[in-house]
Amino acid sequence: MIDLYYWTTPNGHKVTMFLEEAGLDYRIKPINIGKGDQFDEDFLAIAPNNRIPAIVDHDPEDGGEPLSLFESGAILEYLADKSGRFLPKDLRGRTKTLQWLHWQMGGLGPMAGQNHHFTQYAPETVEYAISRYVNETARLYGVLDTRLARRDYIAGADYSIADMAVYPWIVPHEKQRQDLNDFPHLKAWFERIGQRPGTQRAYALTREVNPDAGKPLDEEARRHMFGQR
Numbered sequence: 001m002i003d004l005y006y007w008t009t010p011n012g013h014k015v016t017m018f019l020e021e022a023g024l025d026y027r028i029k030p031i032n033i034g035k036g037d038q039f040d041e042d043f044l045a046i047a048p049n050n051r052i053p054a055i056v057d058h059d060p061e062d063g064g065e066p067l068s069l070f071e072s073g074a075i076l077e078y079l080a081d082k083s084g085r086f087l088p089k090d091l092r093g094r095t096k097t098l099q100w101l102h103w104q105m106g107g108l109g110p111m112a113g114q115n116h117h118f119t120q121y122a123p124e125t126v127e128y129a130i131s132r133y134v135n136e137t138a139r140l141y142g143v144l145d146t147r148l149a150r151r152d153y154i155a156g157a158d159y160s161i162a163d164m165a166v167y168p169w170i171v172p173h174e175k176q177r178q179d180l181n182d183f184p185h186l187k188a189w190f191e192r193i194g195q196r197p198g199t200q201r202a203y204a205l206t207r208e209v210n211p212d213a214g215k216p217l218d219e220e221a222r223r224h225m226f227g228q229r
Contacts, residue, residue: 002026002079005043005054007033008210010109010168011072015053016205017164018076021198022083030209034221046070050228057082073105076161086160097155100147100162104169108144111136112169115176121217121226134177141173145183152192159196167193 004019006012006028019026031037031052038050047054047070055075060067061082069075077098080087088094115133118126144166147154154162170190173180180187193199206213217225 001058003029003056003058005029005031005046005052005056006209007031007052008206008213009033009052010112010171011051012053013168013171013202014072014164015055015075015079016202017167017199018079018086018161020201021159021164021196022079022085024079024083028205028209032210033225034217036220036224038224055079071105073101073165076101076165080161086164088155088158088160093156097160097162100154101165104162104165108137108140108166108169111140112172112176116172117226119177120175121222137176137178138182141170141178141183141186144189145186148185148189152189154189159193163189163193167199 002019002024004015004026006016007030016028031043033052037043038047038052043054044050046056046068049070051070053072053075054068054070055078056066056068057078058066069078077087087097111133114129115137118129118133122129144154151157153159154166167190170180170186173190180190
């Protein structure tokens with residue numbers, strides 16, 4: 001059994017996508033980041049960076065004590081190794097998949113995250129920041145579009161953790177001020193991933209865990225999410 005400390009954000013969706021695809025037994029431990037659950041001592045013992053997602057694997061391969069992990073990319077790699085799925089075992093396939101996983105972690109995620117902040121949440125309009133992050137998001141979409149021109153999935157012929165890492169960051173493309181019609185290969189891939197039953201089951205959890213998803217943030221949520229030092 002795996003405990004998943006989760007909220008309905010792109011990084012949270014990555015892990016539910018994997019778990020639903022792989023059919024691993026898991027239970028969700030909701031961490032309401034708008035209520036400040038990410039600062040609870042018990043959660044910080046698992047995720048010292050006070051960010052979701054995190055997991056605790058109660059049945060690690062070494063047979064030892066429960067194993068905890070934070071950081072979504074590390075979790076995806078761990079679960080892929082544990083299950084033997086969605087990460088090639090050959091050197092070149094594994095390397096190719098991991099480099100695109102890290103591309104998302106170091107590029108698409110942070111840039112789209114700043115895009116979200118300045119276009120939707122910032123208390124004042126900062127045109128330079130909006131232009132900077134909207135344009136950089138578009139550049140990264142262009143990288144993906146080129147990559148997907150001759151293949152069905154990001155790392156090659158097979159669905160992998162690279163696709164799971166990227167997809168949730170494309171879901172809010174309209175909020176990122178991106179038109180998928182400008183990126184036809186990316187659009188086709190996006191539609192293909194969205195049709196997978198595992199993807200649909202993962203996103204159905206949003207309604208169960210966070211019925212208020214998509215509603216404007218109140219002042220308490222803003223304080224917990226953006227008021228840290």
